[in-house]
Amino acid sequence: MSEIKISRRVLIGSMAYLVTACALPTSEIKSIQLQKVKLDGQYFNAQQLTLLTDVAEIMIPKTNTPGATDANVIAVLDAMMLTWAGKKTKQQFNFCINQISQIAKNTFSAYYTEITLSDRRALIEQLDANSFAQTDTELSASYRKLKKIIFHIFYTSEEANPDFILVPGGYKGSLTKTELDEINKRGYLG
Amino acid sequence: MSQVYDVIVVGSGITGGWAAKEFCEKGFKTLVIERGRNVEHRGSEYTDMQAPWEIQNRNLLEESLEEEDRYSNIRGKGYFKKATQQFFTDDKEHPISYPEDKPFKWVRSYQLGGRSVTWGRQVLRWGPKDFEANAKDGHGVPWPIGYDDLAPWYDYVESFIGVSANKDGLDVLPDGVFQKPWEMSAAEKVISQNLKKKYTDRHLIIGRAANITEPTQEQMELGRGKCQARSYCKRGCSFGGYFSSLSATLPAAKRTGNLDLVTDAIVYSVDYDETTGKAKGVTVIDTNTKEKRSYQARVVFLCASALASIQILLNSKSKTFPNGIANSSGTVGHYIMDHFTGVIANGDVPGVEDKYGYGRRPIATYIPNYRHEQKDGVDFIRGYGYQATAQQRSNTGTHAQKIGIGAEVKDNSNQPSNWRFLALMYGEMLPYFENHARLHPTKKDQWGIPLLHIDAELKQNERNMIKQASVDIKEILEVGGCQDIKINETPEDQHIQIGDRIHEMGGACMGDDPKVSVLNKWSQSHDVPNLFVTDGACMSSCATQNPSLTYMAITARAADYAAKLLASNTL
Ligand SMILES: Cc1cc2nc3c(=O)[nH]c(=O)nc-3n(C[C@H](O)[C@H](O)[C@H](O)COP(=O)(O)OP(=O)(O)OC[C@H]3O[C@@H](n4cnc5c(N)ncnc54)[C@H](O)[C@@H]3O)c2cc1C
Numbered sequence: 001m002s003e004i005k006i007s008r009r010v011l012i013g014s015m016a017y018l019v020t021a022c023a024l025p026t027s028e029i030k031s032i033q034l035q036k037v038k039l040d041g042q043y044f045n046a047q048q049l050t051l052l053t054d055v056a057e058i059m060i061p062k063t064n065t066p067g068a069t070d071a072n073v074i075a076v077l078d079a080m081m082l083t084w085a086g087k088k089t090k091q092q093f094n095f096c097i098n099q100i101s102q103i104a105k106n107t108f109s110a111y112y113t114e115i116t117l118s119d120r121r122a123l124i125e126q127l128d129a130n131s132f133a134q135t136d137t138e139l140s141a142s143y144r145k146l147k148k149i150i151f152h153i154f155y156t157s158e159e160a161n162p163d164f165i166l167v168p169g170g171y172k173g174s175l176t177k178t179e180l181d182e183i184n185k186r187g188y189l190g
Numbered sequence: 191m192s193q194v195y196d197v198i199v200v201g202s203g204i205t206g207g208w209a210a211k212e213f214c215e216k217g218f219k220t221l222v223i224e225r226g227r228n229v230e231h232r233g234s235e236y237t238d239m240q241a242p243w244e245i246q247n248r249n250l251l252e253e254s255l256e257e258e259d260r261y262s263n264i265r266g267k268g269y270f271k272k273a274t275q276q277f278f279t280d281d282k283e284h285p286i287s288y289p290e291d292k293p294f295k296w297v298r299s300y301q302l303g304g305r306s307v308t309w310g311r312q313v314l315r316w317g318p319k320d321f322e323a324n325a326k327d328g329h330g331v332p333w334p335i336g337y338d339d340l341a342p343w344y345d346y347v348e349s350f351i352g353v354s355a356n357k358d359g360l361d362v363l364p365d366g367v368f369q370k371p372w373e374m375s376a377a378e379k380v381i382s383q384n385l386k387k388k389y390t391d392r393h394l395i396i397g398r399a400a401n402i403t404e405p406t407q408e409q410m411e412l413g414r415g416k417c418q419a420r421s422y423c424k425r426g427c428s429f430g431g432y433f434s435s436l437s438a439t440l441p442a443a444k445r446t447g448n449l450d451l452v453t454d455a456i457v458y459s460v461d462y463d464e465t466t467g468k469a470k471g472v473t474v475i476d477t478n479t480k481e482k483r484s485y486q487a488r489v490v491f492l493c494a495s496a497l498a499s500i501q502i503l504l505n506s507k508s509k510t511f512p513n514g515i516a517n518s519s520g521t522v523g524h525y526i527m528d529h530f531t532g533v534i535a536n537g538d539v540p541g542v543e544d545k546y547g548y549g550r551r552p553i554a555t556y557i558p559n560y561r562h563e564q565k566d567g568v569d570f571i572r573g574y575g576y577q578a579t580a581q582q583r584s585n586t587g588t589h590a591q592k593i594g595i596g597a598e599v600k601d602n603s604n605q606p607s608n609w610r611f612l613a614l615m616y617g618e619m620l621p622y623f624e625n626h627a628r629l630h631p632t633k634k635d636q637w638g639i640p641l642l643h644i645d646a647e648l649k650q651n652e653r654n655m656i657k658q659a660s661v662d663i664k665e666i667l668e669v670g671g672c673q674d675i676k677i678n679e680t681p682e683d684q685h686i687q688i689g690d691r692i693h694e695m696g697g698a699c700m701g702d703d704p705k706v707s708v709l710n711k712w713s714q715s716h717d718v719p720n721l722f723v724t725d726g727a728c729m730s731s732c733a734t735q736n737p738s739l740t741y742m743a744i745t746a747r748a749a750d751y752a753a754k755l756l757a758s759n760t761l
Contacts, residue, residue: 086253
């Protein structure tokens with residue numbers, strides 16, 4: 001069993017609701033490479049969190065750089081469902097999760113969490129393609145909204161911004177790549 | 191606080207902070223009254239030390255704001271995010287009124303420091319021609335002052351606030367007391383140099399920022415340090431790197447021991463003494479208890495921001511002034527202006543692909559107005575400039591809102607791409623008498639104060655400017671060396687919201703003639719000698735430059751004049 005720790009920073013979005021740091025306990029189903037979340041979150045239940053964690057990781061997988069799971073994307077989303085999401089978004093995300101489960105059942109005659117990683121990937125890729133090809137359906141709108149927030153949370157995470165410098169100390173507008181890399185390494189203009 | 195103050199200053203924003211500092215430093219007991227809450231400089235409301243992943247909701251605003259139609263006038267604006275929300279006012283809680291077909295936008299920051307906390311810090315002097323425009327073409331009320339009257343006060347203000355800028359030597363945008371300028375990016379330099387080769391009148395210069403690059407002794411004594419190029423200014427700055435009332439003028443006023451500060455108190459009216467013919471003080475409504483109380487002073491300075499000061503003037507009714515204090519001319523509330531945009535242009539800048547930017551420069555570049563004279567057969571008067579930028583090269587972005595997921599998409603995201611230059615027109619709106627603000631006859635806010643009804647729109651002169659600005663900027667970008675140029679021009683039949691540029695001004699214009707103006711050349715009421723209005727309300731025209739530096743210079747000058755009258759007991 002591995003634990004996806006929610007760091008204190010992850011909690012910022014939900015301070016009002018969480019008193020102590022919590023974790024999304026998961027166990028890996030090795031045969032199908034799925035991280036199964038074992039406990040309910042603050043908004044989503046364990047099953048929903050399992051599906052979402054998987055979908056986020058398919059969208060933004062770990063490569064030689066961190067992926068969505070490393071960046072705690074779904075743990076943050078779960079918290080933000082209480083502090084950010086409006087009624088419509090909540091409905092849309094629930095709808096989207098149900099629809100993904102339904103598509104899995106219709107296509108593979110199995111629960112989403114039982115099919116292989118390549119099938120899950122194929123499913124989400126297809127859903128992505130369809131959602132941008134035909135934008136006027138409820139599923140398209142819900143999926144695109146979910147994708148947008150998953151990407152937003154990932155790309156504003158510490159893991160996705162290793163070069164972020166909070167206090168640059170100055171501005172330079174005409175650097176070579178080598179000069180820029182040196183400054184970034186130093187972490188300050190100097 | 192039952193004493194009679196020397197001076198009451200209404201509002202603690204950019205102009206109120208200045209009035210407070212000037213009077214306190216000259217030894218006058220000064221009361222600043224602010225309708226908003228207290229905000230501590232470097233206090234818990236500043237969010238500037240939060241990295242993107244530390245900001246609540248990852249800097250997204252709660253969706254409930256949209257569901258409840260709150261902050262409707264600024265939702266979606268780049269400056270309005272979770273990290274800055276606390277510094278902007280909810281128009282649902284603080285409504286205004288306007289004709290249905292002419293929505294007006296009044297962007298406010300009701301708190302100690304006002305919009306000095308949230309402003310963009312572009313500080314540009316007006317040139318001689320800007321003050322001459324009304325007299326020259328007959329629109330509005332002729333200015334009773336010229337550039338020379340304000341020049342020493344610009345120097346004075348710039349020295350204190352700290353302005354990082356280049357001495358460009360342009361008549362239309364006089365140079366001042368500057369600290370080291372910000373650097374232009376490689377792309378901006380290309381455009382600037384190309385423009386120099388072809389034009390004598392169109393220049394791309396680095397913006398002039400109220401962000402300090404070489405702190406003076408005085409600035410350091412106030413606890414201000416060098417700007418760190420984070421460009422998180424609107425979240426408050428723990429370094430005191432940019433000028434705000436909180437970082438600069440209010441601390442300067444406080445350290446004299448002459449300042450009293452009252453927050454959470456809305457000035458409802460200026461109280462007029464029928465026997466002396468002067469203002470005796472103000473009546474306020476406590477925002478929390480809704481109780482009324484009064485304060486007295488020998489002089490009242492209205493610095494509540496243009497529209498708020500107009501509202502106070504109109505609301506201050508007496509036997510002598512049944513239509514509002516200082517309104518014998520009947521012009522209080524008239525000549526409402528703002529800058530306007532109607533053209534956004536952008537284009538790639540080739541030839542600098544091997545160059546990169548570092549840091550977040552707190553200011554854009556600028557193309558000053560080059561159309562003061564009516565030439566090239568154009569069908570409008572006055573002119574426009576452009577706020578512009580290419581401070582960082584763009585990147586490829588993510589696939590958050592387009593097709594594609596997975597490893598390949600991730601690897602190609604946020605990679606450096608081309609340098610792209612963006613320019614936004616800022617036009618001068620003529621002072622039209624019929625563009626006005628008045629008290630709504632029936633609608634009131636939660637404190638029982640009549641709402642301001644603002645009825646203002648652009649007219650044909652401004653629409654003609656937009657057309658020409660669109661033609662001009664295309665040429666400027668071409669001459670600058672840009673490619674793949676895109677121009678977005680607002681169609682003539684589309685309402686452009688006045689107030690959107692947040693440079694709303696006018697309504698209590700300065701002028702020599704008391705029959706057609708509210709204030710004299712000292713920003714002093716023609717009618718009520720101990721009443722001054724030194725915020726944007728006093729402006730007789732709006733030029734094209736961001737106005738706050740001029741408001742500050744006018745305030746410091748007026749305070750100096752009033753102080754002399756106070757000292758000689760002639761008020
Ligand atoms: C996002 C943004 C960007 C901007 N960029 C620039 C820029 O780059 N350059 C520039 O020159 N200008 C800029 N401005 C405009 C600038 O902020 C204003 O011109 C300036 O703040 C006006 O100063 P002021 O003192 O008149 O009003 P404010 O700074 O708005 O202060 C008025 C104060 O009075 C208080 N008040 C109002 N009514 C009452 C009342 N009845 N009783 C008591 N108190 C009252 C308010 O709460 C407030 O604190 C920008 C503004 C914003 C919001």
